[in-house]
Amino acid sequence: MKIALIGNPNVGKSLIFNQLTGLGVEVSNYPGTTVELQRGNTCFQREIIEIVDLPGVYSLEGNSEEEDLARRFLEQEDVDAVVVVASATRLERNLYLLLQVAEYGLPMVVVLNMVDEAAKRGLEIDPGPLHDLLGVEVLLTAASQGLNIDRIIPAALTASRPAKIEIPYDHHIEAAIRSLGKIFGVDRKESLRALQGFGDSPELLEAARTIADEIESRHRMTVAQIIAANRHNFARSLAELTVKEKHPPAGTDPDSILTRFIPGMPILLAILVGMLLFVFVVGSFLEEAIVEVFEVYAIQPFLALGLHPLLEEVGASILLALQAGLGIALPYVFLFYIIISILEDSGYMTRAAFLADNAMHRLGMHGGAVIPITLAFGCNVPAIMSIRLLHSRRERIIASILVTMVPCSARTVIIAGIVAGFVGLAAAFSVYAIVFVLIILTGLLLSRVVPGERFGMIMEMAPLRRPVPRLVMKKAWSRLSEFLFIAMPLLLLGSVVLGLLEFFGVMTVFEGIVEPYTMGLLGLPGYSATALIFGILRKEMAFETLAILAGTADLGAVLSSLQVYVFAVVTVLFVPCLATITVLLREVGSRITLAVTVYTVTLGLLIGGFIHHLFS
Structure with missing residues (x-):
C-alpha cells in the first residue's frame, strides 16, 4: 500500500512523516526532476505501508518543479490514499490546496495539524463542516506533541473518495466548462485544467485557449486568476464555518522583535556567529580526536604490517579517505544538521531569511541563502547540502558557486598556518579580504548571467515553537546518512x-x-x-x-x-x-x-x- 502526504510548507507535514516512519528513510529525486522525495515504510497490522512525503506546495497549478512533481505524482502514481495535511492556524490558505487535491477523486484523509498552536491563538476548530462537504475523515492533530498521529494510518487504510465538490465559479467559467465537456467529452476537472493550459490533447487545449481569450478580454484578468479568486472565496467561506475565534491571543508578538531590522538583525548576526563558532570550535575538537584515533589505531598499525608496496598504497589511500571523510562528516556535517534542524523546527529559519533577503537579493538570491553562505565558513560540505533549502534552481546554482569560494575551516588552516605563521597576521587578513571581494564580484556577475526567472519572495512565517530533541536528532541523522552512504564511496x-x-x-x-x-x-x-x-x-x-x-x-x-x-x-x-x-x-x-x-x-x-x- 502506498500513502502520499501533501500540504503547504510549514504545516508540520515532514514532522508527521518522521513520526510515521522510522530511521530507514530513502531520499531520491523524482524521475525527470531535481526535486527530492522522502520515502519511508511503516508496518501496520502485519502490512508494509510505503509513505511518500511530497514537497510542500501552495497550489497544483504553478510551474515550479515542486508543483509539477506533486501534480504528476497524483496523476501517474498508483496511490492508495492521499493524506492532506493542513495547518489549523492558517486554514483558509491551506484549504485552497485541499480543494484542488479533492478534485483528483483519490481516497483521502484530511489532517488538521497544529491544533495546539490554534488553541494558543484562541481558535476553536470544528471538523464537522469539512467532513460533511468532502465525506472523508478529518483528524485534529498536534504533531509536535504526537496527538492523534497514531490515527492517521488506520484512517488512510479505510479512506474513502471525496464527494464531488461543485465550487461556484464565475458564470463565464461555468459556461466554458460545460462547452468543453459537451464537445470533447471531458469531465469538470479536465475542462478546468485545459482552461489553465494543462492537458495532453492539442485539440482540447486549442479550443480552451480560444474560449479563455474571450473570457480574459471581458474580465481583464487571466482565467487562472479568475479560477483562483473563486477558489479562495470558497475556501474562505468554508474556513469561516470550521474555525471560530474564542478570544484574541494576549501578549507581545515575537515577530515584532525578530523581523524588524533593529533588534532583529543583531539577533540574527548573533545566532549566525554563534552557530559558526559552535560548529567550528566543537567540530575542530572532534576532528582532531578522530584524526588522531585513525592515525594511532589504523594508519600507523597498517603501515607497520610491511605489505607489498602497491597494497600498502591502496590501503593507506582508503584509510586516509576514511580519516578525511569522517573527520568532516561527523564533526562538521552532523553538528551543522543538529543546529539547522533546531532552527527549522523552532520556526526561526523563515525569520532569518526575511531579514537577510535584501542583502542576498543583490547577489541574485533570496534571504534563505544566508544559511549555506554562513555555514560554509565551517565546512563547504554541509553548506552545499543545505542549498536544497533554496526554492529555485537559479538560486541553487548561484549559491553553490559562491559557497565553494567561502574559506572553510580547512582553508583557514592554510591561511593561519602558512600566511599568519610565515608572512604575518596582516597578510592573513588580506587573504580573507581578497576572497570576500571576489565572492561579491562573482555574485554580482552570476546574478546577471545565470539564466532563470527571478521570483519575488512571498514567505509564510512558521509558528515559533520549542523543538523536540528526539525529532531534531532523527532529522539530523537522516541527512547525515545521505552524506555517509553517497559521498563517502x-x-x-x-x-x-x-x-x-x-x-x-x-x-x-x-x-x-x-x-x-x-x-x-x-x-x-x-x-x-x-x-x-x-x-x-x-x-x-x-x-x-x-x-x-x-x-x-x-x-x-x-x-x-x-x-x-x-x-x-x-x-x-x-x-x-x-x-x-x-x-x-x-x-x-x-x-x-x-x-x-x-x-x-x-x-x-x-x-x-x-x-x-x-x-x-
Missing part, C-alpha cells in the same frame, strides 16, 4: 586514484611538466602543483604535502614570503576539496560542478599570477 575512489598516480610515478612526471608553468605564472616550484592536487582530497593536506615535498616544515627556509603568500591564495581559491565536489555533483549536476571547478582553478591561477607579477 566517491571520496574513497578519488583517494585511491590519487594514491595510485603517486605510486606509479605519474605525479613525478607531472611535476616536471608543470614546473616551467608554475614558475613562470606563479613563481612556485614544480612540487607545489603536487601539493595543490593533494589539497583536492583535503585542503589542509596541501600544506602538509608542501612541507613533505619541501623537506621541512619551516617553509620560510625554502620559500620566500611572496611564494608562501601566493601558494596560500591559490590553494584557498583553487578547486574545492573532493568531498565538496562529490556533494556538489549530487546537488547541482555534472555540468555545474565542472563549471565551478574550471572557474575556481582559473580564478586561483589568475589571482595568484597577478599577485606574483605585481610584487616580484
Whole structure:
C-alpha cells in the first residue's frame, strides 16, 4: 500500500512523516526532476505501508518543479490514499490546496495539524463542516506533541473518495466548462485544467485557449486568476464555518522583535556567529580526536604490517579517505544538521531569511541563502547540502558557486598556518579580504548571467515553537546518512586514484611538466602543483604535502614570503576539496560542478599570477 502526504510548507507535514516512519528513510529525486522525495515504510497490522512525503506546495497549478512533481505524482502514481495535511492556524490558505487535491477523486484523509498552536491563538476548530462537504475523515492533530498521529494510518487504510465538490465559479467559467465537456467529452476537472493550459490533447487545449481569450478580454484578468479568486472565496467561506475565534491571543508578538531590522538583525548576526563558532570550535575538537584515533589505531598499525608496496598504497589511500571523510562528516556535517534542524523546527529559519533577503537579493538570491553562505565558513560540505533549502534552481546554482569560494575551516588552516605563521597576521587578513571581494564580484556577475526567472519572495512565517530533541536528532541523522552512504564511496575512489598516480610515478612526471608553468605564472616550484592536487582530497593536506615535498616544515627556509603568500591564495581559491565536489555533483549536476571547478582553478591561477607579477 502506498500513502502520499501533501500540504503547504510549514504545516508540520515532514514532522508527521518522521513520526510515521522510522530511521530507514530513502531520499531520491523524482524521475525527470531535481526535486527530492522522502520515502519511508511503516508496518501496520502485519502490512508494509510505503509513505511518500511530497514537497510542500501552495497550489497544483504553478510551474515550479515542486508543483509539477506533486501534480504528476497524483496523476501517474498508483496511490492508495492521499493524506492532506493542513495547518489549523492558517486554514483558509491551506484549504485552497485541499480543494484542488479533492478534485483528483483519490481516497483521502484530511489532517488538521497544529491544533495546539490554534488553541494558543484562541481558535476553536470544528471538523464537522469539512467532513460533511468532502465525506472523508478529518483528524485534529498536534504533531509536535504526537496527538492523534497514531490515527492517521488506520484512517488512510479505510479512506474513502471525496464527494464531488461543485465550487461556484464565475458564470463565464461555468459556461466554458460545460462547452468543453459537451464537445470533447471531458469531465469538470479536465475542462478546468485545459482552461489553465494543462492537458495532453492539442485539440482540447486549442479550443480552451480560444474560449479563455474571450473570457480574459471581458474580465481583464487571466482565467487562472479568475479560477483562483473563486477558489479562495470558497475556501474562505468554508474556513469561516470550521474555525471560530474564542478570544484574541494576549501578549507581545515575537515577530515584532525578530523581523524588524533593529533588534532583529543583531539577533540574527548573533545566532549566525554563534552557530559558526559552535560548529567550528566543537567540530575542530572532534576532528582532531578522530584524526588522531585513525592515525594511532589504523594508519600507523597498517603501515607497520610491511605489505607489498602497491597494497600498502591502496590501503593507506582508503584509510586516509576514511580519516578525511569522517573527520568532516561527523564533526562538521552532523553538528551543522543538529543546529539547522533546531532552527527549522523552532520556526526561526523563515525569520532569518526575511531579514537577510535584501542583502542576498543583490547577489541574485533570496534571504534563505544566508544559511549555506554562513555555514560554509565551517565546512563547504554541509553548506552545499543545505542549498536544497533554496526554492529555485537559479538560486541553487548561484549559491553553490559562491559557497565553494567561502574559506572553510580547512582553508583557514592554510591561511593561519602558512600566511599568519610565515608572512604575518596582516597578510592573513588580506587573504580573507581578497576572497570576500571576489565572492561579491562573482555574485554580482552570476546574478546577471545565470539564466532563470527571478521570483519575488512571498514567505509564510512558521509558528515559533520549542523543538523536540528526539525529532531534531532523527532529522539530523537522516541527512547525515545521505552524506555517509553517497559521498563517502566517491571520496574513497578519488583517494585511491590519487594514491595510485603517486605510486606509479605519474605525479613525478607531472611535476616536471608543470614546473616551467608554475614558475613562470606563479613563481612556485614544480612540487607545489603536487601539493595543490593533494589539497583536492583535503585542503589542509596541501600544506602538509608542501612541507613533505619541501623537506621541512619551516617553509620560510625554502620559500620566500611572496611564494608562501601566493601558494596560500591559490590553494584557498583553487578547486574545492573532493568531498565538496562529490556533494556538489549530487546537488547541482555534472555540468555545474565542472563549471565551478574550471572557474575556481582559473580564478586561483589568475589571482595568484597577478599577485606574483605585481610584487616580484
